Amino acid sequence: MDEIKKHFEKQVSISDRDWQLFSSKLVRREFLKKDFIIKAGEKENYLSYIEKGIVRFSIPTALDELTFGFAFAENFVSAYDFFLTQKPSNYNLQTITDTILWSISFEDLQHIYAETTVGNTIGRLASESLFLKKSKRELSLLTESAGERYLNLFTEQPHLLKLIPLKYIASYIGITPQALSRIRKRIS
Numbered sequence: 001m002d003e004i005k006k007h008f009e010k011q012v013s014i015s016d017r018d019w020q021l022f023s024s025k026l027v028r029r030e031f032l033k034k035d036f037i038i039k040a041g042e043k044e045n046y047l048s049y050i051e052k053g054i055v056r057f058s059i060p061t062a063l064d065e066l067t068f069g070f071a072f073a074e075n076f077v078s079a080y081d082f083f084l085t086q087k088p089s090n091y092n093l094q095t096i097t098d099t100i101l102w103s104i105s106f107e108d109l110q111h112i113y114a115e116t117t118v119g120n121t122i123g124r125l126a127s128e129s130l131f132l133k134k135s136k137r138e139l140s141l142l143t144e145s146a147g148e149r150y151l152n153l154f155t156e157q158p159h160l161l162k163l164i165p166l167k168y169i170a171s172y173i174g175i176t177p178q179a180l181s182r183i184r185k186r187i188s
Helices: 002-009 016-024 080-085 106-115 119-143 146-153 158-162 166-173 177-187
Strands: 027-031 036-038 046-052 054-060 065-072 092-095 099-105
Touching (some): 002 016, 027 046, 046 080, 046 106, 065 166, 099 106, 146 177
Antiparallel strands (some): 027 099, 046 099, 054 092
16 A cells, blocks of 8 residues: 555655545455456446556457556556446456555545545546556557557566467557567567
8 A cells, every 4th residue: 555655645745634534445456367357347436556467458359359458566447437437347357467456436536536635636646647548559559560569568567578468469459469479570
């Protein structure tokens, strides 16, 4: 939980009172590798901070699943559009590794917004973080080659390449596993 406070305090000062109220609403949730955090058709009740692990965003299709995002430790994760609307999600959030989340419910977050001086700032920072990741992904799909998307995915954390199955990486960058294999051979 201290990691979350440090994350926020990089951008905003939090009083002890506000932190006590906010942290009292956080719930620690543990998931094993390949567990679903939320399945398509379920309501997203939480905005979460990843203490440890990797989460995959995927859309179920008739033949398989389409991976459209990843979230890593020290970042926020949520089916955020459905968290905000409180309607059933049309995509899955699934763990790739054992994962620990610190989560706040929609109702508790609304309470934090109303009762603390820093609550709206915390909510805005989490929202901005999720929005920036989404925008970066959309721009990447429009402006970068599959090879560039592959390289960029691991620029910051190259060790993650070994943790994410190649079929998910291929789906994420919008190519077949065979095309990914050719890109990997060309790069190495």
